[in-house]
Amino acid sequence: MGYANTLRGKEDSSMHRNGRPKVWKFAAKSALLCAVLALALDFSRPAFAYLDPGTGSIMLQLLLGGVAGGLVVAKLYWHRLKEFFVRDASGEDLRAKDNTPGE
């Protein structure tokens, strides 16, 4: 436990309060952004030193690149996404049990 940060979670949901047009496309994008942001914020851990310093920018541009890019982000973060929901549903943190790399 202990990774979830409720304050940060609130920030993500605030995306919907800023009075922008609620067209479907925007809503879909926002939802995707919020989900990914929630994961990114929730699982923020010290970065590995060898990481490309532009990782943040690359992930952001994947999101801005449309549905296809969003899917790449989702795929890259799929493991965490799964852990996030499974843990939430069962109240258990599966991270310790499942260290399989990739999907």
Added chain:
Amino acid sequence: MARTFERKITRRVSDVRADPGSFRDPRGRIYHADEKVYRTVTEIGAEDFEFVRDSGLIERLQGDARIIASKTVEKDVLGDRAADARYVLEHPRLPFISYPYEWPFPALKAAALHHLDIHLAALAEGVTLSDASAYNIQFLGVQPVFIDLLSFRKYREGEMWSGHRQFCEQFLNPLLLRAKLGITHNAWYRGTQEGISAGDLRHILPWSKKLSRNVLLHVVAQAAFQKSALPSGDSTLATEFRFPLQKYQRMLAKMRRWIESLEPADTGKTVWQEYAVTHNYSNAEFTAKKDFVARFCAAAKPKIIWDLGCNTGEFSQVALENGSELSCAFDYDHGALEAAFARAADERLMLQPLLLDAANPSPNQGWNEHERKGLKERANADAVLALAFVHHLAIGRNIPLADVVEWLVGLAPQGVIEFVPKADPKVQELLALREDIFPQYSEEKFRRYLSSRASIIEVTTVTESGRKLFWFCRNG
């Protein structure tokens, strides 16, 4: 004949100096020789250079003076130093090199918009920019000029904005610091030299300032993603993704619109911004000062003038209207510099407002302490103006009067320095809350210090309180 040619080359080579700040890009390097600036293009950079050159983009941008002029010259002009070069280009020498930590907010903003405009113009021609360094922008007055021709390279279909993170750190985040929090970027920028990271900015932005799509994306999300490692380890998925050109262009255009909307949060007038209106000068005094500066400039004909304590740039404007070609106008008050920037833009003046705390000028710094030059190393003024300036250093900052005079005279071979006597209300304000520990601060001592280093050409009293302007010409 052969011997003459050999000597000529030898002399040239001995004069060629590699620019100590130009080492990051293996595609080329800057050299200085014979008071000229050369750029080499190596084998690595040759293909992209040829593509960009043949696209016609460079010529078109040079036609609008948006990027620095260049011409291809013979390689032997650099002798052995051009051994690894496929091409050698010659650039005109800019009158003054400045750094983003010396720019006031409107200059950094103008540079950011210029960078984005150049990038958008390039993408329309199938060319892109390989980086987004603020140091690639210089100024002619308040007009930004892009100086790094090797940043241009062929756009590869589907590629991302590789300079996005750098753009955020070197342009966007420093602007947001002022626009969202009212904190000027300069001290922080001078410390890091690479700008402000999204991670740092995210920590100091309050929640209320994060409630916008742009801040969430470019600051909060970018910082969060940067901090979290790629979970699956399959980063090729990210690098293989094709970012549509249209989305790339839209990202740049949206960034441009956002930056255009940014204004300083601390909109209250600063002390010096209103100085020209509220200060205790009479019109007669102001006119007398203007006349003196005009007479000095008409006679001394300085091309480049450094106006120290420029305020909103009135006297720089007088200098420019009387024959000077460029004024580097320094002040430590951001409001004054912003007003000077607006004056230069409105009146189309070759006036560059720059931040300077004269008690702590920009030092040599960066790699090997030579990548970015200190102010003294860049001192190239033909004349210096220091009006109502000396007392701020000598009394406001406790710097011995003799040292202040020596520093000023060292900056330029001639100039005008105003001496404000201790009895003047402005000096009394400086002394109001403190003990007068300045027995050496007197006109007599000032004259003595100045005379020991320069000839005093003319002196004029401009106020009843005894303020005087000294026109000096440095000895030797």
